[in-house]
Amino acid sequence: MALARAHGVVIHGVQAHLVEVEAHLSSGLPGMSIVGLPDAAVGEARDRVRAAVLTSGARWPQARITVGLSPASLHKRGSGLDLAIASAVLAADGQLPAEAVASAVLFAELGLDGRVRPVRGTVVAAVAAARAGRGRLVVAAPSAAEAAVVPGLAVVGVTSLGQWSRVAVGAEPALDPPTDGAEARSAAPGHEGTRRPAAGEEPDLADVRGQAEAVAALEVAAVGGHHVAMIGRPGVGKTMLAQRLPTILPDLDDEDALTVTAIRSVVADVPGLVRRPPFQAPHHTATVPALVGGGRGGQPSPGAVTLAHGGVLLLDEAAEFGASCLEALRQPLESGTVTIARAGFTATMPARFQLVLAANPCPCGLGDGTGDACRCRSTDRRRYLARLSGPLLDRVDIRLALRAPGRSIWALDAVPETSAEVRARVVAARARGRARCARLDLPGLGNGEYPGGLLRGLLAPSPEATTLLGEAVAAGRLSARGADRALRVAWSVADLGAVARPGLPEVGRALALRDGGALDG
Numbered sequence: 001m002a003l004a005r006a007h008g009v010v011i012h013g014v015q016a017h018l019v020e021v022e023a024h025l026s027s028g029l030p031g032m033s034i035v036g037l038p039d040a041a042v043g044e045a046r047d048r049v050r051a052a053v054l055t056s057g058a059r060w061p062q063a064r065i066t067v068g069l070s071p072a073s074l075h076k077r078g079s080g081l082d083l084a085i086a087s088a089v090l091a092a093d094g095q096l097p098a099e100a101v102a103s104a105v106l107f108a109e110l111g112l113d114g115r116v117r118p119v120r121g122t123v124v125a126a127v128a129a130a131r132a133g134r135g136r137l138v139v140a141a142p143s144a145a146e147a148a149v150v151p152g153l154a155v156v157g158v159t160s161l162g163q164w165s166r167v168a169v170g171a172e173p174a175l176d177p178p179t180d181g182a183e184a185r186s187a188a189p190g191h192e193g194t195r196r197p198a199a200g201e202e203p204d205l206a207d208v209r210g211q212a213e214a215v216a217a218l219e220v221a222a223v224g225g226h227h228v229a230m231i232g233r234p235g236v237g238k239t240m241l242a243q244r245l246p247t248i249l250p251d252l253d254d255e256d257a258l259t260v261t262a263i264r265s266v267v268a269d270v271p272g273l274v275r276r277p278p279f280q281a282p283h284h285t286a287t288v289p290a291l292v293g294g295g296r297g298g299q300p301s302p303g304a305v306t307l308a309h310g311g312v313l314l315l316d317e318a319a320e321f322g323a324s325c326l327e328a329l330r331q332p333l334e335s336g337t338v339t340i341a342r343a344g345f346t347a348t349m350p351a352r353f354q355l356v357l358a359a360n361p362c363p364c365g366l367g368d369g370t371g372d373a374c375r376c377r378s379t380d381r382r383r384y385l386a387r388l389s390g391p392l393l394d395r396v397d398i399r400l401a402l403r404a405p406g407r408s409i410w411a412l413d414a415v416p417e418t419s420a421e422v423r424a425r426v427v428a429a430r431a432r433g434r435a436r437c438a439r440l441d442l443p444g445l446g447n448g449e450y451p452g453g454l455l456r457g458l459l460a461p462s463p464e465a466t467t468l469l470g471e472a473v474a475a476g477r478l479s480a481r482g483a484d485r486a487l488r489v490a491w492s493v494a495d496l497g498a499v500a501r502p503g504l505p506e507v508g509r510a511l512a513l514r515d516g517g518a519l520d521g
Contacts, residue, residue, distance in 0.1 A: 004091035008084030013300035016128035023088035028064035036069030056114035123265035210405020224447030224492035232402030238358035247419035277311035298344035429495035465507035
């Protein structure tokens with residue numbers, strides 16, 4: 001009898017779980033069985049692994065082979081365990097050194113010809129390996145640079161099972177020698193932290209004309225990560241403004257960049273560490289699972305709110321979305337996470353994003369009170385914007401009623417600011433916020449994340465501003481949640497103006513930004 005162990009990874013939503021793969025060889029009728037809640041893809045590994053071993057020139061053990069996947073209570077899905085299963089079987093038969101196999105995490109699919117193929121979710125697997133204290137990750141060669149963005153992890157890229165066998169016994173180095181995470185992050189192709197898109201590669205705020213107030217409001221939103229709603233007739237620039245919000249956001253820090261890269265690696269190939277905030281704009285026919293996440297067959301899948309983590313989620317034509325979709329946003333807007341519960345699984349995924357709602361004032365789009373005849377009945381107008389419920393709008397910090405820019409779009413003497421110029425002020429304002437948190441020994445929170453207790457304690461505004469807020473709450477213009485959100489906006493306004501503490505001007509502007517005009521009508 002012989003027993004050997006290897007370690008693999010299974011992907012569950014946007015998280016990865018390490019799996020211990022045990023191979024046991026015993027006397028009896030030759031054959032192979034896999035136990036530990038494998039799905040069809042894992043069960044089919046029996047044939048893929050056997051063919052890959054034989055075509056690689058290795059010997060297939062003539063014994064009864066039992067492969068156990070632990071923890072046994074975790075559902076195992078996908079083909080990413082192929083390399084770990086093959087390595088454990090060969091180690092149990094003495095063809096590979098057991099110590100070299102057991103000390104690494106192996107994450108790749110095997111072809112029948114012995115080739116090692118990449119699997120989606122490499123960055124998630126690398127994060128799980130690093131957090132578990134495993135210092136070495138073996139993946140397909142094309143995935144090596146992708147996995148190497150994770151710090152503190154040596155990545156080995158191999159092209160075939162035969163090459164991995166020679167690497168394991170020390171006969172030859174890997175195709176890509178084990179690299180330090182920092183070197184890989186700087187050398188990885190497409191590393192987005194070393195290069196900002198060139199002119200014309202992404203939208204620029206300088207393209208927007210005649211909406212100076214809206215641009216200034218977006219700058220405040222970018223400082224504190226505040227949610228925004230824009231109401232206006234077709235063509236006033238709602239979508240144009242929303243698409244340019246990510247361009248004035250600072251680069252993601254190391255932790256957020258790694259999280260965003262890991263999320264993206266589950267659904268698409270990632271050439272390097274993602275530093276720019278993501279942007280998601282689902283169509284208004286999107287379903288609830290497409291928006292907040294879902295899954296079938298026991299496998300959760302991320303929705304748009306998770307794919308927008310660390311960036312911007314735009315709901316264009318927001319009033320056309322289903323009521324169930326809009327109301328499903330309320331929980332992730334508060335908690336920054338979304339929990340998907342199904343009969344076969346429960347998964348929690350990150351969902352901290354800036355929400356931008358853009359909508360027409362009525363079905364025909366002309367009911368903004370500027371003089372053009374609206375063709376909609378009054379009941380239709382009320383019903384249209386009523387789809388944006390009060391509880392949802394109460395979570396939106398900045399509400400804008402956009403008007404047609406008129407002749408100002410042809411003002412050639414006006415020189416609009418670029419996204420880079422606005423972003424520089426946003427970065428400086430955020431730095432003031434971080435310095436304040438450090439000075440007060442507070443956790444590194446953004447302005448939009450300040451808890452209510454702090455806003456009424458250490459971070460309270462001036463007494464005059466507090467009185468103004470109290471009067472707004474007493475008059476029914478603000479809820480208690482709305483007052484807290486207005487204070488958060490006031491802190492962003494203060495940081496932009498380098499003001500040490502919000503006073504009447506800052507709180508007054510925050511209330512004006514929240515008033516909403518057409519949103520409240």
